[in-house]
Amino acid sequence: MSERVSFTFNGIQVQCESGQSIAAAVINTGTLALRTTRFGEEPRSIFCGIGICFDCVVVVDGVANQRACLVTAQSGMKVDSRS
Amino acid sequence: MIVVIGAGPGGLAAAEAAARNGSDVALIDSAPRIGGQYWRHRTEVSGYRNYRADALFAKIKASQSITYISEASVWSIERDGKLIRVNYLQGGTESSLTAEKLIIATGAYDRSLPFPGWNQPGSMTPGAVQALYKGHGVLAGKRIVVAGTGPFLLPVATALAEAGVEIVGLYEAHSPLRWALSPVALIFNLSKFAELIYYWRLLAKHGIRPQFGRAVTSFAHGRVTISHVNSDFHVKAKQGQIVEVDAVAVGWGFLPDLTLGGIAGCRQRVASDGTTVFDVDRNQLSSQPHIWIAGEATGIGGADLSLLEGEIAGLAASGQEIPSHLRIKRYAKEIFAQALSRSYPIRDGWKSWSNEETVICRCEEVTLSNIKESVVELGAEDSRTAKLFTRAGMGLCQGRICSRNVAEIVAGLTGCTVSDEERIASSNRPIAAPISLGLLGDGKK
Numbered sequence: 261m262s263e264r265v266s267f268t269f270n271g272i273q274v275q276c277e278s279g280q281s282i283a284a285a286v287i288n289t290g291t292l293a294l295r296t297t298r299f300g301e302e303p304r305s306i307f308c309g310i311g312i313c314f315d316c317v318v319v320v321d322g323v324a325n326q327r328a329c330l331v332t333a334q335s336g337m338k339v340d341s342r343s
Numbered sequence: 344m345i346v347v348i349g350a351g352p353g354g355l356a357a358a359e360a361a362a363r364n365g366s367d368v369a370l371i372d373s374a375p376r377i378g379g380q381y382w383r384h385r386t387e388v389s390g391y392r393n394y395r396a397d398a399l400f401a402k403i404k405a406s407q408s409i410t411y412i413s414e415a416s417v418w419s420i421e422r423d424g425k426l427i428r429v430n431y432l433q434g435g436t437e438s439s440l441t442a443e444k445l446i447i448a449t450g451a452y453d454r455s456l457p458f459p460g461w462n463q464p465g466s467m468t469p470g471a472v473q474a475l476y477k478g479h480g481v482l483a484g485k486r487i488v489v490a491g492t493g494p495f496l497l498p499v500a501t502a503l504a505e506a507g508v509e510i511v512g513l514y515e516a517h518s519p520l521r522w523a524l525s526p527v528a529l530i531f532n533l534s535k536f537a538e539l540i541y542y543w544r545l546l547a548k549h550g551i552r553p554q555f556g557r558a559v560t561s562f563a564h565g566r567v568t569i570s571h572v573n574s575d576f577h578v579k580a581k582q583g584q585i586v587e588v589d590a591v592a593v594g595w596g597f598l599p600d601l602t603l604g605g606i607a608g609c610r611q612r613v614a615s616d617g618t619t620v621f622d623v624d625r626n627q628l629s630s631q632p633h634i635w636i637a638g639e640a641t642g643i644g645g646a647d648l649s650l651l652e653g654e655i656a657g658l659a660a661s662g663q664e665i666p667s668h669l670r671i672k673r674y675a676k677e678i679f680a681q682a683l684s685r686s687y688p689i690r691d692g693w694k695s696w697s698n699e700e701t702v703i704c705r706c707e708e709v710t711l712s713n714i715k716e717s718v719v720e721l722g723a724e725d726s727r728t729a730k731l732f733t734r735a736g737m738g739l740c741q742g743r744i745c746s747r748n749v750a751e752i753v754a755g756l757t758g759c760t761v762s763d764e765e766r767i768a769s770s771n772r773p774i775a776a777p778i779s780l781g782l783l784g785d786g787k788k
Contacts, residue, residue, distance in 0.1 A: 284479030284481040312452045313740050317739065
């Protein structure tokens with residue numbers, strides 16, 4: 261569990277423990293918002309936390325609509341709020 | 344082979360029971376570790392009677408005939424003659440399992456009701472706060488309010504407090520006196536008093552005093568409004584109490600995850616509280632031959648009931664005898680489950696918490712005024728039509744979060760009640776997990 265993982269979220273370096281989800285890692289840095297909505301440009305974070313609500317979707321290495329609460333953070337990942 | 348989908352209490356009990364006579368079992372789950380939502384853990388399971396989880400985990404690991412497939416999401420189930428094919432995605436690749444028998448134990452997720460600000464970062468379900476902490480070791484904030492209704496609020500609030508979170512408030516919308524409506528359920532489930540005392544001690548240890556008849560009615564930029572509500576959930580006094588928090592965890596019981604059983608064509612029914620559940624017989628067999636369903640998907644009843652249903656389903660699917668004491672225990676837990684829905688019903692007053700601009704469908708950002716317009720000006724008479732006009736329930740979550748709420752709001756506006764057909768229709772989804780067209784068209788017959 262002590263192994264460290266490092267990835268970027270919107271260009272900013274994020275460090276976390278191996279096995280943590282992208283959402284957990286980002287929230288642990290004190291940032292809650294993971295994306296902004298299409299129409300209202302409102303910030304959103306995790307809501308259900310278990311992959312049901314799709315509110316935490318981010319772009320992972322160019323692939324859109326990935327649930328940040330489910331995807332395990334990997335070193336070298338490039339995570340963005342939008343493509 | 345017997346395939347068990349879901350590695351929570353129900354699925355684990357099913358796999359363990361089915362493997363007792365040496366049947367070949369595949370246990371498939373979307374999480375990296377077994378345990379499901381209730382027994383979610385990083386290193387070890389904590390909480391009330393956690394030794395039950397440890398014992399079951401050890402049996403599953405020791406069993407030679409159980410193959411455990413983790414981090415795999417099942418996206419469809421197909422019939423191939425007498426066989427059942429379970430298609431799943433694991434790490435971006437598609438695979439499938441072919442089974443003679445299938446046990447579905449997909450569990451449940453938090454039910455949410457809208458209020459102004461429920462879509463802001465920091466507002467989440469108790470399950471989300473729990474998953475962040477138990478699964479990833481991350482606290483959603485230093486100061487958290489836990490609110491809503493139902494006994495699940497107790498393990499969430501106490502686990503957070505044990506982790507060092509300041510529980511600014513624990514607010515239960517209903518009065519505990521409602522349990523007086525269910526004396527028989529309490530007599531048949533005296534062990535539940537031990538569980539209550541367990542949580543009560545933890546609450547006392549951390550100085551948390553649950554307050555009843557209160558609900559979170561708005562949240563904005565770290566300020567949460569707590570209102571006194573009456574028994575039908577209407578706000579009693581205009582002025583609520585305002586509390587500063589980092590996060591607010593609000594949950595209104597649970598909704599069964601019906602997706603996979605629905606795809607498999609298993610018949611559903613509407614329970615007395617309006618929740619759509621699967622119809623199963625006394626052996627947990629669904630309307631589809633060779634498909635059994637156990638746990639929350641057959642009705643919300645908690646881990647104790649799920650364990651019993653799973654064990655019965657596992658024994659039935661593997662052709663073993665089902666001891667009558669299991670059915671008797673299940674009956675006692677079913678009575679308790681009925682008492683739960685009687686003690687913590689969701690009342691219509693929640694609709695009055697929203698204002699015109701409150702987002703009802705989070706995915707498609709559909710507001711209450713959008714829904715009202717579809718009914719009043721465009722003439723929508725049911726939730727399906729309102730959904731087509733507004734796109735409510737047509738986003739990425741496929742209505743899992745909002746469809747029941749939208750149906751209730753539309754019914755309120757049109758002066759109708761939501762029909763069972765509508766409840767069942769809005770609970771079903773054609774595809775369980777998002778899959779790219781490339782994968783769909785690639786190499787599948």
